[in-house]
Amino acid sequence: MSIKLIELPFAETALEPAISAATLAVHHGKHHKAYVDKTNELVAGTDLADAALNAIVLAAANRKDGKLFNQAAQAWNHGFYWHSLSPVEGQPDGALAAAIDAAFGSTQALLDTLVEQGLGQFGSGWAWLVAEGGSLKVITTHDAGCPITDGLKPLLVIDVWEHAYYLDRKNDRKAYLTAATQILNWHFAARNFASDSAWEYPA
Numbered sequence: 001m002s003i004k005l006i007e008l009p010f011a012e013t014a015l016e017p018a019i020s021a022a023t024l025a026v027h028h029g030k031h032h033k034a035y036v037d038k039t040n041e042l043v044a045g046t047d048l049a050d051a052a053l054n055a056i057v058l059a060a061a062n063r064k065d066g067k068l069f070n071q072a073a074q075a076w077n078h079g080f081y082w083h084s085l086s087p088v089e090g091q092p093d094g095a096l097a098a099a100i101d102a103a104f105g106s107t108q109a110l111l112d113t114l115v116e117q118g119l120g121q122f123g124s125g126w127a128w129l130v131a132e133g134g135s136l137k138v139i140t141t142h143d144a145g146c147p148i149t150d151g152l153k154p155l156l157v158i159d160v161w162e163h164a165y166y167l168d169r170k171n172d173r174k175a176y177l178t179a180a181t182q183i184l185n186w187h188f189a190a191r192n193f194a195s196d197s198a199w200e201y202p203a
């Protein structure tokens with residue numbers, strides 16, 4: 001078994017104007033593909049050759065295998081990122097909305113926090129909405145950092161590597177972050193919040 005480059009869950013043009021088809025083509029077809037391919041190269045012939053991506057990420061972190069962790073976690077993070085975005089407008093509701101209000105005061109305050117934290121992440125990384133127990137918080141990770149290695153349950157993520165926005169926005173990360181917070185997939189977040197375990201990268 002090898003890790004697959006999952007398909008985008010929407011058409012390449014579907015997120016325009018927030019994120020262009022040109023950006024998605026390179027980001028998914030080049031960057032994400034390279035992380036998947038390199039992960040498969042690194043696990044070939046090892047005890048992780050038949051493992052699912054979640055298990056590879058956790059094993060690489062436990063073994064402090066930075067070379068494998070960077071590739072595997074980036075493969076996982078990108079799969080999670082595609083699912084975190086949606087061309088269908090929506091708002092959180094039900095238990096998720098209640099947890100957001102409890103943690104942040106309002107959905108808008110959460111979105112503002114995501115923008116602020118994403119802007120504050122120095123260099124490459126990711127801005128996440130995560131659950132710890134039943135409560136929510138926004139965190140950032142550096143480079144390939146992935147919250148599942150800290151026992152956190154990710155609900156949504158925004159990629160803040162420059163490759164996520166440079167073609168569209170040059171160095172204006174704030175414009176990208178603000179646009180990205182308007183296309184978040186609240187159904188995906190709600191499913192993750194309701195689940196007992198972290199999202200599994202599809203086999």
Ligand SMILES: [Fe+2]
Pocket residue numbers: 027031078159161163164
């Ligand atoms: Fe990326």
